[in-house]
Amino acid sequence: QFHKSKGQHILKNPLLVDSIVQKAGINSTDVILEIGPGTGNLTKKLLEAGKSVVAVELDPRMVLELQRRFQGTPFSNRLKVIQGDVLKCDLPYFDICVANIPYQISSPLTFKLLNHKPSFRCAIIMFQREFAMRLVAQPSDSLYCRLSVNTQLLARVSHLLKVGKNNFRPPPKVDSSVVRIEPRKPPPAVNFKEWDGLVRICFTRKNKTLGSIFRQKRVLSIMEKNYKTLQALGVSAAGDVADDVAVLGESGEMEEESEDVDDDEDMEVEMEDGEGKGSEFKEKVLGILKLGKFEEKRSAKLAQADFMHLLSLFNRAGIHFS
Numbered sequence: 001q002f003h004k005s006k007g008q009h010i011l012k013n014p015l016l017v018d019s020i021v022q023k024a025g026i027n028s029t030d031v032i033l034e035i036g037p038g039t040g041n042l043t044k045k046l047l048e049a050g051k052s053v054v055a056v057e058l059d060p061r062m063v064l065e066l067q068r069r070f071q072g073t074p075f076s077n078r079l080k081v082i083q084g085d086v087l088k089c090d091l092p093y094f095d096i097c098v099a100n101i102p103y104q105i106s107s108p109l110t111f112k113l114l115n116h117k118p119s120f121r122c123a124i125i126m127f128q129r130e131f132a133m134r135l136v137a138q139p140s141d142s143l144y145c146r147l148s149v150n151t152q153l154l155a156r157v158s159h160l161l162k163v164g165k166n167n168f169r170p171p172p173k174v175d176s177s178v179v180r181i182e183p184r185k186p187p188p189a190v191n192f193k194e195w196d197g198l199v200r201i202c203f204t205r206k207n208k209t210l211g212s213i214f215r216q217k218r219v220l221s222i223m224e225k226n227y228k229t230l231q232a233l234g235v236s237a238a239g240d241v242a243d244d245v246a247v248l249g250e251s252g253e254m255e256e257e258s259e260d261v262d263d264d265e266d267m268e269v270e271m272e273d274g275e276g277k278g279s280e281f282k283e284k285v286l287g288i289l290k291l292g293k294f295e296e297k298r299s300a301k302l303a304q305a306d307f308m309h310l311l312s313l314f315n316r317a318g319i320h321f322s
């Protein structure tokens with residue numbers, strides 16, 4: 001009856017649904033966005049709490065079931081159902097998002113929401129436990145990663161509720177957590193693409209020193225290519241020319257680096273400069289790391305402000321990451 005591939009796990013515990021809705025802090029004037037309403041257990045409580053609900057659901061069978069459930073009730077004219085993939089559709093205006101989502105879309109959905117304009121008040125979302133812990137992780141926590149840094153740049157994130165698998169039907173394989181995501185207002189004054197470009201490099205190995213990461217030939221050569229392109233264009237701020245410049249890292253996805261299990265006995269060959277002498281550009285980069293005392297630092301322990309500082313030092317030297 002339920003599609004595993006669509007991440008269909010229905011919330012069957014009404015007390016839990018109540019508690020999610022209560023923690024969401026919904027006002028009676030709120031337009032609520034729900035993603036993946038399924039059979040509508042959460043939708044019903046959202047309709048009771050807010051002004052209206054826009055629900056985006058991929059599965060046409062669920063859309064029908066949802067419409068049937070509210071047909072002829074006072075709720076029907078306050079519920080709008082959009083059938084489609086939430087990652088592909090244009091989102092309407094909303095004040096607050098409340099959702100028990102299919103876990104496979106966690107990362108792209110989070111960033112789609114954080115990119116949405118105008119910005120909403122907050123999102124209360126059920127995630128797989130580990131993903132939730134990555135979102136809220138702080139420097140030195142074992143799950144601290146690029147996802148933590150990027151999300152926390154754009155939003156304040158907090159863990160609200162642990163949810164065991166048996167609250168769902170059918171039960172998923174993993175435990176879950178409800179997280180609150182509150183976009184920062186105003187948004188941070190950085191170019192996100194560029195920020196992510198730098199953070200992506202820094203977290204290729206989060207327990208490795210930045211000194212050794214930025215000595216790698218592959219990293220240096222992409223940075224240098226970018227640098228030269230920008231110089232040739234006579235631009236010192238990257239933003240305008242982003243499309244002409246190679247983007248660092250392989251894909252635009254927000255997926256995480258593989259686990260840093262045995263980082264200390266790194267099997268990777270340290271990249272020495274084949275020609276023996278370091279290039280001028282390499283010296284420039286290492287000089288910047290030294291200036292900010294970053295050479296011996298590891299991303300696992302760096303805070304938001306440290307990455308911000310590092311980015312500004314690079315930018316001041318005309319080095320950009322997008």
Ligand code: SAM
Nearest residue numbers: 009010011036037038057058059085086100102
């Ligand atoms: N909200 C319901 C509940 O809590 O009982 C159901 C939650 S279930 C975990 C996820 C729902 O999202 C399913 O109904 C599934 O069909 C829907 N879904 C899966 N992928 C989707 C997508 N890309 N866009 C919109 N809905 C999606």
